[in-house]
Amino acid sequence: MNFHNFHFLRPWWLLAFPLGLVLLSGLRQQKRGQSQWYKVCDRHLLGQLLVGEAETGSKRIYGFLLLMLLLATLALAGPTWERRPQALFRSATGRVLVLDLSLSMRSTDLPPNRLSRARYKAIDLVKAGVGIDQGLVVFAGDSFIVTPLTDDRATILNLLPSLDTNTVPVQGSRADRGLERAGELLRRAAVSNGQIILITDDADTAAVMAATELKKKGYRVDVIAVGTKAGAPVPLPESGYLKDDRGNIVVPVPDFAALRQIAARGGGHYYDIEAPDSTFQALNHPAALFPKKRKKSELTGDQWLDRGPWFLLPLVLLAAFCFRRGWLLLIFAVLCCHPAPAAAFNWHDLWQRPDQQAITAFKKKDYQEAAKRAKDPEWQAASLYREGKFKQAATALKPLTLARDHYN
Incomplete structure (x- = not known):
């Protein structure tokens, strides 16, 4: 409390x-x-x-x-x-964050290193994604699903800090496999219009082709580039730095041109991770990207408890x-x-307020009774929407003035 x-x-x-x-x-x-x-x-x-x-x-x-x-x-x-909890509507779109866990993400050209900065940005995106179904995919030499699409932001936020380059057993930098896995995740969730956010420091032609195919399927690919033009050595966990076959220290420099091409072919935007936070606001409004897709949601949002x-x-x-x-x-x-307005006596009135009776009816999928009992306009609108009375639901939301009400 x-x-x-x-x-x-x-x-x-x-x-x-x-x-x-x-x-x-x-x-x-x-x-x-x-x-x-x-x-x-x-x-x-x-x-x-x-x-x-x-x-x-x-x-x-x-x-x-x-x-x-x-x-x-x-x-x-x-x-x-x-x-x-309060009933809301949300967009039928979903988004998947694709995070690079290859060894080059250990590079220290962005303090403390590229991977830490990428995790911080991913955490910011997840926190800001209220009412959005989100998933998380990681990749290096292969790709893996960390969480499927869910509206439970706490689960993703708890897992992100523990992700490291050792998390993925196969080393490499296959951004194309990460994108393909994200598309598969959206298809499994029956999302016809989705958003994929690729957070990486490198890409190749295969990744560009993967982004092109995803756009054809109705998915949008945005890219957040991690790293600087100067680059920096890659410290290894045991000691020393990453070296090539000739013994030279590797200084990975991001392929910014390829990353921009992925965003262009994927129908999305390119972002530099060092850009101001306001630059990334558009990523948290997929409803603006796909305005025609909406669906009913579970209870989200909140209101003060009397x-x-x-x-x-x-x-x-x-x-x-x-x-x-x-x-x-x-x-x-x-x-x-x-x-409280006058109403006919009901046995349940002795034990529950009308709004509580409406919640009970809503959970039992008795939406007609829930709409009848609900005094809160948002609960009433949610019940009418579930009942298929879309015009009445829109009318119930008209008197409300909050931003989420205009969104609904």
Whole structure:
């Protein structure tokens, strides 16, 4: 629980507390005026006469009523400090990150080395890919699937830091196999329009041909080039530097021309890994690249969770102590002012709010009932969309103004 986010959903209800204090004070004065002792005794003598159990009981009742007023006000104000899952729509596109794990990625021309910078960039892309199905492929002499397409970003983020040049058992630099594996991953997920982001420091003609074939199948290939024109030696894990057959130290320099050609043939864009972060923003909006493809999603996003109902539990217990004729009239009047709309009585209303009933119906795939019960426009729109009522779903989202609402 993060209490740094504590706030009230309906803070104007806090104004009811001072108003309730005024009404409670007036009610107490009225009760005193109705006492038979006030009719037969002088007021200056009542302080000596009204003592003992009756006066103590009266103070206890008013103490309970004051506490009940406070609890009722807090419940109506809607305290909250955490969020809950929220129904959204997302694009039917998916994307696969293809990460180079060849030995040349150990080169130190980009501090601390090329591979570390490539991992950092991949992590940034995954974090920013909210609502996008993402997968991860690595390659060196051959390619391997690390994660299939998923909307669980945490899984990919947990695996990325552990990837190293020793992860792939076959050494080499076969970017073409990485691209082919990414295309296979998109086909398995039945993604007809997908995005492939190749993060590497080298490429050849085979990789260019692979990108060309992927574009024909409806997939877009973007390239992030890793490395500098000067290059740098490749330190080995044990000691020394990578050398060729003649004993010369290898200084790998990226083939930027080939990498640009891959992006051009793949219908995507070329990026330098040292470019400003704002340059990569377009990579996180595949919906803009493929606007016509949309599909229904599971619950993503969030909204603030109302904790107000929990204050009703001690309120009910206190009401049992104060259950005397006339004493609860004020509290009942305040509770009747709750902003919830009137509805026919239902047995489930005793245990769940309408939005909770809507979630239950949504999970049971009873979308008609979910749309009927949902008070939240996004839940209602999601239920109508699942039911096939697309126009009504769009109408339900119109009053909302957040960026994700315009996206939906």
